[in-house]
Amino acid sequence: MIERYLAQMSTYAGSIDGLILLVAVLVGFWFFAAEGMLFWLVWKFRERPGQKSQYLTGTEHHIKRWITWPHALVLVCDVFIVIGSIRVWNEVKQTLPEPDSTIRIIGQQWAWTFQHPGPDNELDTPDDIFTVDALHIEVEKVYHFKLESRDVLHSFSVPVFRIKQDALPGRSITGWFEATMTGEHDIQCAEICGIGHGVMAARIFIEDAGQHAAWVAANSNSTTP
Amino acid sequence: MMARTQNVRLSAALLLGVAVAACNPTPPTPGLALGKELFETCAPCHGDMGTGDVEIDAPAIAGLPQWYIEAQLRGFQAGMRGMHANDLPALRMRPMAMTLNRDGDIPSVAEYVAGLPATFPESTLHGNAGAGAERYAAVCVACHGPDGRGNELLWAPPIVQLNDWYLVQELQNFREGARGADPADIWGQQMRINTFALDDQAMADVIAYVQTLR
Ligand SMILES: [Cu+2]
DSSP, X not given: OGGGTSOOOBTTHHHHHHHHHHHHHHHHHHHHHHHHHHHHHHHHTOOBTTBOOOOOOOOSHHHHHHHHHHHHHHHHHHHHHHHHHHHHXXXXXXXXXXXXXXXXXXXXXXXXXXXXXXXXXXXXXXXOEEEESEEEEETTOEEEEEEEESSSOEEEEEGGGTEEEEEOBXXXXXXXXXXXXXXXXXXXXXXXXXXXXXXXXXXXXXXXXXXXXXXXHHHTTTOOO | XXXXXXXXXXXXXXXXXXXXXXXXXXXXXXXXXXXXXXXXXXXXXXOTTXXXXXXXXXXXOTTOOHHHHHHHHHHHHHTSSSOSTTOHHHHHHHHHHHTOOSTTHHHHXXXXXXXXXXOOOOOOOOOOHHHHHHHIXXXXXXXXXXXSOOBGGGTBOOXXXXXXXXXXXXXXXXHHTSSSOSTTOHHHXXXXXXXXXXXXXXXXXXXXXXXXXX
16 A cells, blocks of 8 residues: 555565554554544533533443453554564564675765675675765665764665664664665655755665676776775 | 624735745845855855864865856766765765755855955965975966966966865865866866875975965
């Protein structure tokens, strides 16, 4: 449902959307049920000719039922949400599939710089490719990223991947993603990081094997750190 | 009752007015007034009077010529500066230039900055001005002039009034290809050639000499 508005382009995007939907439906149901009940009661016990509006203290057993039963049902829903969350957390954060490639992502005021491993597919070797505001990856390959910041807090967000990870100065945070479709999409900074935060945007280019190899070959010697 | 209807009418008219104004912003008239307003974005880094801030590597831009400021702002926008992974100061400046996105923004703010009095910030580096003098007379003088005040015909900016740390940093940027490497950056490329023969010491020396031209 959410993918009608924002494409799902990573292996775990569907799980995250599923969780968001689960929370929205369960919480939404109880929200509307509770509000509906509230307004219905206000209307039902309103002041009428010959009858003052009534105040119920809620101490009688047959009235308290209206609180305790829904409360129990809400707790049951919570269990579903907790189970769903743990499963998604486990899939996205607790497991780290073997990488086909590793990249470094560096946030600084106000640009993203990317260190690609280059033709030898090894990070931190002389043939690495550095780019500003453009990340090039291959579709259907597992990427590990090492996320760093050179100054303040930033947050690496790729909406089509449903990924959003804070970058902290002084730390290198490892994460992963695997793209499922080719295309060109937005990267944004999702943490206020100063006057230029709003324009701290970049693009991700998800390429098929041929396109990606061509890009690597064309850029392997042209950039230095 | 009368008063109430009138109030309602008045608020409706006000709301309508606001809505119309919001949908139909009058395009700002380019000029000094707009430039002053736009400069509020620049002041946190370059200072209220354009005197710069060494803490964030922002140079003293006050009093640079309008044509040069315009050219650099367009250069930032086009990615000729501020697109190199290790050029952190320019990575900060580029998005600021991107905010000048309406017709007339760039000339207006450039006119305003050009009108601010140049500050000639104090020297902070210890180059050998004597050694730098020779280099300057042999190479740089052709474009930046004997007084370091530049030459608009050659697109060469005045360099006497800028911070010495900034000038050395830019020379390094030219040498490393963070500036002047873009094939579209005709003037930057012309400047870049002159930096290949300079090591860091030679850069500090020639800039030390530039500071004596004030
Ligand atoms: Cu940021």
